[in-house]
Amino acid sequence: MRQVLGDRKTIAVLLAPALICYSLIMLAPMVWSLGYTLFSGNPIRGFSFAGLANFDTLLHDPKSGQALLFTIKYAVTVTIGQVVLGYLLALLYVFQLKRSSGLIRTLVFFPVVLPTVAVSLLFQKLFAIVPQDGPVNSLMNLFGAESINWFGGGGRAFLVIALMDIWRSMGFYGVLLYAGLVDISDDVIESARLDGAGGWRLARTVVLPLSRPVLISALIFSINGTLKVFDSIYALTGGGPGAQTSPLTLHMYRTAFAYGDYGYGATIALSLTICCLLVTVAVFRGSRQDPTA
């Protein structure tokens, strides 16, 4: 085997299929998209070289600024919600429900497997005001409060989006972090308990540090996923009202495909990629610090 894997030709042949597929599907479009940033136009009217004009537009475009702010607000809120609730669920599974957590884990995980559009339609109906009040407004009416047009204002619509996406994905993070928590040896927990640690102290000084690697992974998963959010918002609010719930991805999509400006759309995509890269590096760097130091 060592000789087989030491042979360069064999390595090349073994790697080639995956490498070719990956290059065709991932790298080529990325490089292509990078090239678009220097051009303006679209396939219908053709392309012309624009130099760095798209980057200049990006710096002065208030819509991109607004979309970036919304993206960051969404990413921070939903990441905190997903990871914190996911971690609490994992703690519940491991330390409270223990071996009988299977049913609860399945139920909480269930929204993850539902199609995004179906979940969005569900939430549209839950928070509807016309033609009839949805269950949320009906419940509010029951307690004497007036119905609210949840999708009529950016702030209210953001609340519904965040609630939906946290509900939809906290089960996934619950299972992910559960896998990390079950790896903590019972002996370690038992020793800590014998030393007098319990409750919050046990969680803070033993469980949290030992589950740090999986927490960092969850954080990176979540922040990258939420920075690139598209489908759930597109299906739930379409970025509205106006453009008040438009993240960068939706702004990019509209710029490229509705307004026919592929170059500027690719520039917005590049800025989003850089955002994801910076955040991931920042999380990695932060995670290298020794918490016990």
Add this chain to the structure above:
Amino acid sequence: MIIKTAPKRRQTVLAGLCVLGLAVGLSACGDSSSSDDPASNQVEFSFLGMPENTTVEAVLQTIAAGSCATDLADYPLKTSSQPQASYDQQLQLLAGNDALPSLIFAANTPSLAIELHDGGYLVDIDQALTEVGLADAILPAAESVLRSLYGGDLFTLPAEFNIEGIWYNKAILAQHGIAQPTTWDELTAANQKLADAGVQPFAVAGSGGDGWNVTRLVGNHIFRSLGADAMRQVADGKAKLTDPEYLASAEAVAAWGQAGYFGPAPTAVDYATAMNTFLTGQAAFYYMGSWALASFNDPTQNQIGDDNIGFLPFPNVTGGKGSAAEVPANAGMPLALSSASYDAGAKAWLGCLAQNYGTLALRDKGQITGFRVFDPVADLPALTTEVQDIIANAPSSVLWFEALFSAQATTTAQTNGGLLAEGSLSGADFMSIVQADLG
């Protein structure tokens, strides 16, 4: 542990298997639709419709099954659908991949349709109709609207020829002692009277891209205030939407929104819901194009009765340069033929369509089109006849608010129209964000 190494021949076999696997894998990713059935000579005539417009597909089906059944036997109709809100994106994606269907709606945004035409994606209708011997199939009035909308060229087919205005529920107005308003001020007073009586004055759609229903009010107020060329002045850069005289129109509509004339949550109301609100008697007025006749004449949708609906031309603005006689007109969503798939089948379809569409749409759907009606239709619904008379007697027409805008400005206007109707966006803010996209 030392593992026995494979002989060189086995390495070659392994490498060969990998290459074979790759070839099989890649071939599986390829286009599988190339397998032709030699027994069939049929070539599909594809149409990309939209769920908001069911008339075109229904008429096409009737054409395929009726007198043209023999001519079109080898060119079966294949339809697909894309919601209006994302129709333009889909057109761009398909055009970019050179995969436009044979027949399409010519984009929500006229500027995109012009781009498609300039890029050689659409058939020149002038020439194509002459080739099939039906050069006179389009009515002159409809052709004039199409040419003014698309920079003088004719590359679209008027599957509709609409006028727009305010439809009203006669019973509600009579019940509250309201005469047909003739000015904006009278209409505002009527709205207030209805609102005071607990009746929703206007049904309007303001959800997402359906906000065009609101921006039409702004546009028409501008035409009535500043004259028929007011939006051309903006398109040519000679005026700005943020100029005080333009702002006044947006503020007038915003004031209606703040007064609650559009109901409690216009941003949550889509096209179908607004139509339903009016046709179930829950609102007194409804601004819409005459394409809605298909719904008005459908008793399953219209619960207030077609004889209970009146048409009110968009009223004058006191002291304005425009006139209520200048009817807002459009060709609805015109159709266009893809040049890439303009073959013998598409040509046969064009001939049948030009010959029959006007008659069938009018007979089956009560839909007035820009096609000549070669076989006169008797016993038309009263509303349809009324609209035909208005079209025949209109001295001139105006376009609509976004007709000359870019795709970006159009989207911005239409997605913010709902906020204007809800009273949460001022007229000044609305005009400044749209003007920002116009440059």
